[in-house]
Amino acid sequence: MNTTEPTLSDQLRQVMSCWPSGVTVIAAHHAGETRGMTASSFTSVSLEPPLILVCINENTQLWPLLEKAGRFSVNLLAEGHEHTSAHFAGRPIEGYDPLSRGESPTLEGALATLHCQTWAVYPGGTHKIVVGKVEQVTLGESNRPLLYWNRGYRQLP
Numbered sequence: 001m002n003t004t005e006p007t008l009s010d011q012l013r014q015v016m017s018c019w020p021s022g023v024t025v026i027a028a029h030h031a032g033e034t035r036g037m038t039a040s041s042f043t044s045v046s047l048e049p050p051l052i053l054v055c056i057n058e059n060t061q062l063w064p065l066l067e068k069a070g071r072f073s074v075n076l077l078a079e080g081h082e083h084t085s086a087h088f089a090g091r092p093i094e095g096y097d098p099l100s101r102g103e104s105p106t107l108e109g110a111l112a113t114l115h116c117q118t119w120a121v122y123p124g125g126t127h128k129i130v131v132g133k134v135e136q137v138t139l140g141e142s143n144r145p146l147l148y149w150n151r152g153y154r155q156l157p
Helices: 008-017 062-069 082-088
Strands: 024-030 033-039 042-046 051-057 071-076 112-124 127-139 147-149 152-154
Touching: 024 051, 024 062, 024 082, 033 051, 033 062, 033 082, 051 062, 051 071, 051 112, 062 071, 062 112, 062 127, 071 127
Parallel strands: none
Antiparallel strands: 024 033, 024 071, 042 051, 051 127, 071 112, 112 127, 147 152
């Protein structure tokens, strides 16, 4: 009988599943290539100057592109966009291409898009903590956010 104790990483993963969050797609464009990645590690940092942060695993396909671009967008997903989240979380949908092209890609159907210039990057274990200075905000249709809690998508009551 195997009675291995969960690792601290396993325990942290369990604890974080208890914390509800919104769902975003972080996107960047550089040298003709556009990439996006689903992320829930996003928060505001400061209103003056307007700063936000995202955490990006160094092993993602997005990281080297974002690092070179020096700018990125944060697209907040609305309810009903679970398929978009899955697409950018490594389960691509054939022929689905909802990101605009250009310096700061906008996601079709997003609640809002924050267009950011990279302000600072800090090490964070397997991740980079990227602070972005918000240069522009694009508001989408007023809708309810897509939420993630307890390893699944949820809706506000």
